[in-house]
Amino acid sequence: MSSVQIQCTRCKNVFRDRAGRLQDGYSRQCPSCEVVLFFAEDSQHPFIKRAMRNARKVRKEMRELETAKLAAPEPQLAQPRRFAGRTRSAERED
Numbered sequence: 001m002s003s004v005q006i007q008c009t010r011c012k013n014v015f016r017d018r019a020g021r022l023q024d025g026y027s028r029q030c031p032s033c034e035v036v037l038f039f040a041e042d043s044q045h046p047f048i049k050r051a052m053r054n055a056r057k058v059r060k061e062m063r064e065l066e067t068a069k070l071a072a073p074e075p076q077l078a079q080p081r082r083f084a085g086r087t088r089s090a091e092r093e094d
């Protein structure tokens with residue numbers, strides 16, 4: 001789930017690597033033809049661009065999932081009070 005597809009720029013072989021590793025400056029060998037692929041944000045190659053874009057997306061989804069997990073128990077406890085009390089006296093202070 002946290003890995004992305006990478007297509008080799010030389011032999012077109014498709015393999016997978018972890019999204020967490022696939023960042024600007026990362027390099028790895030193709031398991032098929034052993035050419036070293038370099039991953040840079042400013043890469044012009046469509047295969048590299050696509051892999052970087054996918055990795056960014058997966059990392060973002062993972063962050064959001066973690067944030068949701070951490071935030072989940074809170075809102076249910078915090079919210080009811082705010083709407084329970086009268087707000088008119090508070091408005092005047094502003």
Ligand SMILES: [Zn+2]
Nearest residue numbers: 008011030033
């Ligand atoms: Zn290859």
